[in-house]
Amino acid sequence: MTAPVPGIEHRYSALRLFREGLRGQRGWTPAWRSPEPRRRYDAVIIGGGGHGLSAAWHLAKDHGITDVLVIEKAWLGGGNTGRNTTIIRSNYFHRESQVIYDASLKIYEGLSRELNYNIMFSQRGNIELAHAPSEMEGMRRVVNAMQVAGIESSLLTRDDVLAMVPLLDPSPYCRWPVFGGMIQRRAGVARHDAVAWGYARAADGMGVDIVQNCAVNGFRIEGGRVRAVETSHGVIEASVFGMAVAGASPELARLAGFRLPLLCMTLQAMVSEPLKPCLHHVVASTPNSAYVSQSDKGELVIGGGLEPVPSYARRGDLAKTREVLASVVEMFPAFSTLRLMRQWGGTVDTSPDNSPILGPSPLTNLYLNCGWGTGGFKAIPIGGKMLAHLMATGRHHDLSAPFGLERFATGRLIDEAHAGVAHD
Numbered sequence: 001m002t003a004p005v006p007g008i009e010h011r012y013s014a015l016r017l018f019r020e021g022l023r024g025q026r027g028w029t030p031a032w033r034s035p036e037p038r039r040r041y042d043a044v045i046i047g048g049g050g051h052g053l054s055a056a057w058h059l060a061k062d063h064g065i066t067d068v069l070v071i072e073k074a075w076l077g078g079g080n081t082g083r084n085t086t087i088i089r090s091n092y093f094h095r096e097s098q099v100i101y102d103a104s105l106k107i108y109e110g111l112s113r114e115l116n117y118n119i120m121f122s123q124r125g126n127i128e129l130a131h132a133p134s135e136m137e138g139m140r141r142v143v144n145a146m147q148v149a150g151i152e153s154s155l156l157t158r159d160d161v162l163a164m165v166p167l168l169d170p171s172p173y174c175r176w177p178v179f180g181g182m183i184q185r186r187a188g189v190a191r192h193d194a195v196a197w198g199y200a201r202a203a204d205g206m207g208v209d210i211v212q213n214c215a216v217n218g219f220r221i222e223g224g225r226v227r228a229v230e231t232s233h234g235v236i237e238a239s240v241f242g243m244a245v246a247g248a249s250p251e252l253a254r255l256a257g258f259r260l261p262l263l264c265m266t267l268q269a270m271v272s273e274p275l276k277p278c279l280h281h282v283v284a285s286t287p288n289s290a291y292v293s294q295s296d297k298g299e300l301v302i303g304g305g306l307e308p309v310p311s312y313a314r315r316g317d318l319a320k321t322r323e324v325l326a327s328v329v330e331m332f333p334a335f336s337t338l339r340l341m342r343q344w345g346g347t348v349d350t351s352p353d354n355s356p357i358l359g360p361s362p363l364t365n366l367y368l369n370c371g372w373g374t375g376g377f378k379a380i381p382i383g384g385k386m387l388a389h390l391m392a393t394g395r396h397h398d399l400s401a402p403f404g405l406e407r408f409a410t411g412r413l414i415d416e417a418h419a420g421v422a423h424d
């Protein structure tokens with residue numbers, strides 16, 4: 001069980017929960033309203049995932065812009081935000097990435113309190129395994145780069161790793177022998193739905209309208225500006241628009257008349273039956289393309305690399321499931337007897353340098369937040385803040401400036417292909 005967060009208002013005591021159950025839940029109020037959208041807003045955000053909802057909240061909180069609509073074609077967090085394995089860390093190689101992911105991690109550290117919503121952030125530490133001396137050398141460079149940037153991270157010897165993760169196969173002759181590793185102790189996991197719901201409730205509380213089951217199907221463009229979006233609930237005008245639709249980004253860009261350098265791929269994940277606590281850290285092996293953590297419910301949360309071909313199918317195929325499970329069992333022989341409970345996939349939008357796209361689009365009042373690929377859950381707090389800044393001021397936030405679309409023309413790429421499992 002995750003402990004209550006001090007300072008959080010506990011409106012739903014156990015007794016009240018029990019009474020609500022008996023009374024047919026008549027005393028509950030929805031966490032956010034479901035208004036009919038109006039015909040015009042100051043700002044419209046397309047996409048009710050973590051980034052879109054966080055941006056809506058930051059528009060209201062940081063910039064005082066509350067006449068905002070979030071349009072979600074399905075349900076809040078039903079895209080990648082509710083499908084991911086919730087690893088939050090900032091152990092990236094390039095300074096541009098380190099600063100955004102670490103700023104995000106810092107916001108996550110206080111987010112339950114800030115949103116008055118328990119997102120169950122558990123800083124249990126993220127261990128990346130090295131299986132050979134060459135991998136250890138790569139880790140030395142990452143840890144060094146992080147320490148130079150003032151971000152906590154350290155190398156682990158083989159003995160350190162085996163002491164922290166005793167279920168790893170200690171044999172030097174197994175397929176993936178433990179050679180050493182690196183750890184970021186502030187890294188961890190959070191409850192993904194709670195992140196979406198916490199932002200939604202807080203944004204709604206500041207007057208933001210959130211409309212689910214409403215798809216954007218087209219753009220009305222005049223003189224290089226978006227005048228309105230065509231939705232399944234009618235045409236809606238705004239002065240400024242933000243787009244945070246992850247795996248639907250190329251499709252929406254096409255509707256708006258431009259192209260994005262993104263490839264949509266499936267990333268799958270799965271959970272085992274629940275176990276007594278047996279794995280404290282998040283443990284990842286990038287060379288073996290597999291990672292595992294244990295949820296508060298006791299399930300092992302397991303994932304690996306991308307499916308081999310581009311796809312919009314939100315399910316992984318069996319060959320990849322088997323590959324990932326084989327990798328996990330090779331590293332953790334004790335897990336071989338477990339049953340798998342669920343498996344699913346999400347459509348992620350991967351960019352050529354494995355870094356996000358943040359900034360203006362070719363249309364003057366449409367701003368982009370996309371290309372987070374396999375790693376954008378950890379960036380939701382800062383991604384929303386940067387999109388809100390762009391929408392409110394028309395200018396880059398200091399942190400988003402290196403991530404504009406123009407980098408694919410200038411060649412100033414931020415190559416994070418080796419920044420973790422599933423990133424290449």
Ligand code: FAD
Pocket residue numbers: 046047048049050051052071072073074075076077078079080081082083084085086087088214215216217244245246247248252267268269303344345346347348369370372373374375376377378379
């Ligand atoms: P989403 O949550 O996908 O939200 C986009 C929303 O836009 C969706 O709800 C969608 O319905 C909506 N939308 C699409 N088209 C339209 C339209 N036409 N009109 C209106 N709405 C529309 N990241 C990490 O940091 N750590 C991890 O451990 C991690 N693990 C992952 C594991 C898996 C299996 C997957 C699939 C991803 C993982 N990720 C991870 C990546 C992370 O989930 C994403 O980068 C992040 O959730 C993106 O958030 P988002 O808000 O941009 O997108």
Ligand code: PYC
Pocket residue numbers: 085087088089291303374375376378420421422
């Ligand atoms: O970003 O740490 C991450 C991650 C792990 C698996 C998928 N994404």
